[in-house]
Amino acid sequence: MNSREIHLKRRPNGVPTAADFELATVPVPSPKPGEMLVRNVFMSVDPYMRGRMVERESYVPPFRLGAALEGGAVAQVVESNGGPFPVGTYITHMAGWREYAVIGGTGVMPIDPKAPLSAYLGVLGMPGMTAYAGLLKHGQPKEGETVFVSAAAGAVGSLVCQIARIKGCKVIGTAGSDDKVRYLLDEVGCDHALNYKTAGDLTKAISAKLPGGVDIYFENVGGAHLVAALNVMRPFGRIAVCGMIDQYNATTMPEGPGNIVQVIPKRLNIRGFIVSDHYDMLPAFMTDMSQWIAEGRIKWRETVYEGIESATDAFVGLFQGENLGKAVVRLGPDKL
8 A cells, every 4th residue: 555645855945835845655554553544634833833843952852854744634544453442443644645654552532523623633633722821820710801912814724713712702813815814804803903014013013902901912924913012012911921932044143132121110920831831721622612512603714725736735835825724734525
């Protein structure tokens, strides 16, 4: 049996291009004792993967050149050699970016699909858990507070907005198109939304919508968004730093925000976090998110690409603002 997979051909310089990746066909080995052969149904496409394409020390090792990329996937077990789950079981795991994989039990979680399979890579997966843990643990929202979310139409940001609303907060989000702004207002339920490309001075634009300031900023972008957030934060505000996509493709070190001194008089709490630090919250997340979905209080969108051959376009599209909500690639039918 052969499997197609996406290899990192060279390390991107700046914004990734198709030339940085390669579609390869490789033989699939038989599972050894304790292993399973799985067929990936959906694979996840995530901005954080850009950092793993750089040769540097980080909280996860960089991707290897000439080897398959790694990422979240929903799969079905098709063969088991004494592996942890029987044939037919649906699982999530981190050997995505390929059609088939041989895996053991590390980092594998069984799922009982009560939602579309792709949801376990989004609203019920890592992005949902990131939004839940980041906002609740580091933002610590209180009823009546105001929350500012950048990249609010993305997989994480759109869920942060909705969880904040559930917690009784007023929410303003930014996005990069008028269509995404309408999505934030009409479906996500933001109180205010701005197209940061046409809003002009972000500090003035946010202050016009929320003259009393912001209590919590959920950071996904960096750059001018962070500068504006520091300007509009109220005393004792909290900034949960999830990502800074504005810097992911930078070829030189950007200057830090010139107004960082505001951290002192405003007594701000700025905290970076990684979702894997908060897996103790996973049971509560699954319980709460499942209930909110059942009650119709959480909505989500997906941008679905078809076939492993589209994975590179899906990844590059993340940095061109092409996705609305979670970007996933469908690798095959839900059932064989």
